Amino acid sequence: MKVVKFGGSSLANGPQVAKAVEIMRADPRRRVMVVSAPGKRFGGDAKVTDLLGELAAAILAGLDTASLLGQILGRYRSIADYFDLAGETIADHFRTHLRTLQESDYPNSEYLLAAFLAQGEWMNAHLIAAVLQHEGLPARWVSPQDLGMVVAGPPRLAQLLPDSYDRLANFSLPADEILVVPGFFAYDAQGHIATFARGGSDITGSILARGLHADLYENFTDVSAIYAADPQIIAHPRAINTLTYREMRELSCAGFSVFNDEAIVPAIQGDVRINVKNTNDPEAPGTLIAPTKEVNHHHLITGIAASNGHIALYIHRYLLNREVRFPLQILQVLAKYHVSYEQMPAGVDDLTIIFSQKQVIPAVQTAMTREIRAAVQPDVLRWIPNLAMVVVVGEGLAHRTDLVAQILTQLATVEIAPVIISQGAARINLTMGVDTTQAAAAIQALYALSAEDYNNAQ
Ligand SMILES: Nc1ncnc2c1ncn2[C@@H]1O[C@H](COP(=O)(O)OP(=O)(O)O)[C@@H](O)[C@H]1O
Numbered sequence: 001m002k003v004v005k006f007g008g009s010s011l012a013n014g015p016q017v018a019k020a021v022e023i024m025r026a027d028p029r030r031r032v033m034v035v036s037a038p039g040k041r042f043g044g045d046a047k048v049t050d051l052l053g054e055l056a057a058a059i060l061a062g063l064d065t066a067s068l069l070g071q072i073l074g075r076y077r078s079i080a081d082y083f084d085l086a087g088e089t090i091a092d093h094f095r096t097h098l099r100t101l102q103e104s105d106y107p108n109s110e111y112l113l114a115a116f117l118a119q120g121e122w123m124n125a126h127l128i129a130a131v132l133q134h135e136g137l138p139a140r141w142v143s144p145q146d147l148g149m150v151v152a153g154p155p156r157l158a159q160l161l162p163d164s165y166d167r168l169a170n171f172s173l174p175a176d177e178i179l180v181v182p183g184f185f186a187y188d189a190q191g192h193i194a195t196f197a198r199g200g201s202d203i204t205g206s207i208l209a210r211g212l213h214a215d216l217y218e219n220f221t222d223v224s225a226i227y228a229a230d231p232q233i234i235a236h237p238r239a240i241n242t243l244t245y246r247e248m249r250e251l252s253c254a255g256f257s258v259f260n261d262e263a264i265v266p267a268i269q270g271d272v273r274i275n276v277k278n279t280n281d282p283e284a285p286g287t288l289i290a291p292t293k294e295v296n297h298h299h300l301i302t303g304i305a306a307s308n309g310h311i312a313l314y315i316h317r318y319l320l321n322r323e324v325r326f327p328l329q330i331l332q333v334l335a336k337y338h339v340s341y342e343q344m345p346a347g348v349d350d351l352t353i354i355f356s357q358k359q360v361i362p363a364v365q366t367a368m369t370r371e372i373r374a375a376v377q378p379d380v381l382r383w384i385p386n387l388a389m390v391v392v393v394g395e396g397l398a399h400r401t402d403l404v405a406q407i408l409t410q411l412a413t414v415e416i417a418p419v420i421i422s423q424g425a426a427r428i429n430l431t432m433g434v435d436t437t438q439a440a441a442a443i444q445a446l447y448a449l450s451a452e453d454y455n456n457a458q
């Protein structure tokens, strides 16, 4: 049995939905279909989820919502009309549903926002179940609740409660129907809607693949493979045939937005392989994400990613390494302000802590600076803003002694000297902090190095 997820780009309009229907028809093992909300149809278009966020903000501000509602419902009406379903009636039904949602009670505005963001998937799953039936494929809409998924945590950063897997294991899949499940959200124990992180339909797919013991999790998107570098930075990058789970985890955390970084975890726990494939080219093999792969000793760099929007805190204090309580005191300040760190390379007398800039808003930055100064009296405390983290990933990185030297030499040829360099004992990645303005040049230089490595191996 396969769990199949279609991303927003694969369901953006009628013709794209028609391709998804044919993909489901082509393989009877495709029994569970997880859908995202309609995504962008062309550059500059809006994703339905973003429009729903604007709608929620307008409701909270007491503004007129007619135009936004019209845009959102119009997206579903046009998909329905493409299949000669009653688009007007479906849109009216969704309008009533959104009105009921608006009139419901929420613990606070974050819950209202989450509830509205989730409706892109809620409406799309209803519509696509109707489309499948109309196209002769028996299908049924199923809510995450019916499957036993229960979440907890912040309403827009929900986490699945582990006992959901017991309920999923007891769910009996119908033999003759495709289940259409909305991605991205579930309900908490109080019955409130909560969403996963953005891009979270990938997470729903992975949870269901693990919980329902799928043989394969197929993730359909708009590219024919995961490439060795972001195709928006490198023209026609090399496709990756196989990635290991931990390579994918490193790359998705570091900027490969093609697969949500949290979504790999349930697949690892359930030992389910993931096949990323193209809705526009479903016969292409795509990229397989598997527990292990054979390391080609000539082709050691698997992928290169970069993500902007980081800030680092540099702390220098003599004997930092001797005083066991100093690191703890620093981490306690982070915990107090609910700030998690991404990396923390350390020296004998200093510590650098890398954060996502989004978490360190100015008020938090000022408060943390004050409290860390009071706690450890550093000799130097300095923030390094506008950082991009460039990450070179490969299971083979540990296999050749000169590779790290080559990577840094290659960056030097384009006059980039990273302000931070970090490599853990797993030696599967090398992370370098550079100024945001240098990120694209770093990727280009490192991709050229990896391509040379790859070509030499052919
Ligand atoms: N290394 C990479 N390989 C493939 N695609 C990538 C990579 N890095 C970033 N992307 C981007 O990820 C996009 C697909 O992800 P996304 O837009 O979230 O798809 P979906 O709508 O299917 O969820 C691609 O169109 C591409 O621009």
Ligand SMILES: N[C@@H](CC(=O)OP(=O)(O)O)C(=O)O
Pocket: 006, 007, 008, 009, 036, 037, 039, 047, 049, 050, 120, 183, 184, 197, 198, 199, 200, 201, 202
């Ligand atoms: N629609 C949600 C969830 C999602 O996974 O979307 P997509 O498959 O288009 O990345 C979002 O935009 O975040």
